[in-house]
Amino acid sequence: MTGFFLKKAFFDGWDNLISMVVLNLGYLLILLALLGSMSLIGMHGFLGILALLSSAGLFAFYSAGTAASTWSYAKYERPGWEVFKRGIRQSWRHALLYWLLLVVDASLLLFVIPFYLSYGTIVGTLLAVVLFWVFLGLTFAMFYYLPLFQAMQGDRPTKTLKKSFIIVMDNLFFTLFFAVYQIINLAISALLAGLAPGFTGMALASSDAVKLLMYKYDYLEEHPEADRKHLPWDELLYEERECVGHRSLKNMIFPWKD
DSSP, X not given: OHHHHHHHHHHHHHHTHHHHHHHHHHHHHHHHHHHHHHHHHHHOHHHHHHHHHHHHHHHHXXXXXXXXXXXXXXXXXXXXXXXXXXXXXXXXXXXXXXXXXXXXXXXXXXXXXXXXXXXXXXXHHHHHHHHHHHHXXXXXXXXXXXXXXXXXXXXXHHXXXXXXXXXXXXXXXXXXXXXXXXXXXXXXXXXXXXXXXXXXXXXXXXXXXXXXXXXXXXXXXXOTTSOTTSOOHHHHTHHHHHHHXXXXXXXXXXXXXX
């Protein structure tokens, strides 16, 4: 599955490159607001923190709309602006929880863990290590959270979060690989000024990952006796492979040579 995921994520991004860049422009505006909020903290502490929290909320709700668009990309659709807006309307409760998770995750990394490390004691170090694992687990779950809502829109936010943690634990090696993949995406985004793949490309990767993993759970629901470690991925991904097609970098760049 991992190899096909790489292929699907790349070509889904390529096929929707212009839309991805447009959505990333919105993220760049949010990033500017975030940087402005951080600079405001030095002059007006309370107003700066309020602006920082508001920027995180804007990121959360914008990401909810982006998740709806990238879920459509993953299904080989060409969504318009209406899908983005509908995504925010449908998932506003999930976006609120996502906002809280962002604040908790950032607070753990930037304030809580360094606070305990500053004690320089064994107890403080142990607490910092435990909290770092909490931070990692929460970060991994957030990879799947918003696209999982798109896959199962009837679930409450807490139920979606619970399922996200289940996916992390049930697919730990893929999740670790996926985390490295997202770090690489982030590094490439920094080189390209956030325009591509950017946060939209990272959201698309999450949508693709959830979409492919759902084939696993649909199959296990129909075949509860199946060996979870030896799934017929070739059979499960047959339609996906047909939709992506037999594409390569060569025929993408030089289509006239086909």
